[in-house]
Amino acid sequence: VTGSGQGRPPPPFDRSVLRGPTLAAAGSLLGARLVRDAAGDLPRRVGRVVEVEAYIGVEDRASHARMGPTPRNHVMFGPPGIAYVYLVYGMHNCLNVVTEPESRPAAILIRAVEPLEGIVAMRTARIRGRPSRSPIADARLAAGPGLVCAAFDIDRSASGVDLCDPGSPLRLESRPADEAAPPTIGTPRVGVSYAGEPWASVPWRLIVAASPSLSRPRG
């Protein structure tokens, strides 16, 4: 029905892209939107994906899938488009998007998003339960894998959620058609030196180079 306000909602992220090669999917994910629907007092939160990391196959010694299916990582061995959320260092949650066909374990870690909507809600979620001293700049609200989950209220209960389902309160949406694909570059992944070579050095961290919301270590 035309003229009835918003028009039809944006399409969810294309699952067939996620079913394909993980590095290509990771490139397509840059510029996409991470969306958390409004809930209670909190309005809708939207962020533009600007930093991701690929973890591909059991042979990738940096991947949680390297030891085969376990209670923690079994989602990685399932169908593409599903969220894999884990707890790291006993305190930070990290959000991944499962890729490639079922039984082939691979995932893309969402390392940083640029806040677009619901910035107040993101700041509220970041500060909740901790007396923050210095103020947080808008662009830095989700500038790291643990911070993305904190700003969007994502924890392990979201593991298994279908991020390509338009009805999911937490989901991915495609980059708007009127927005150009951002220039991107690849760099080594962060915090995986334990994996040894070549896994510690492969340039599977993809970033929107010009973004002010990249995670801290590199820019």
Place this chain on the structure above:
DNA sequence: GCAAAGATTTGCT
């Protein structure tokens, strides 16, 4: 059954 390290973030030296 226990010890060790981890796909991080923050605050202090």
Place this chain on the structure above:
DNA sequence: GCAAATCTTTGCC
């Protein structure tokens, strides 16, 4: 620049 916070998962006995 470095170490603490904090707890789950993994590896080895």
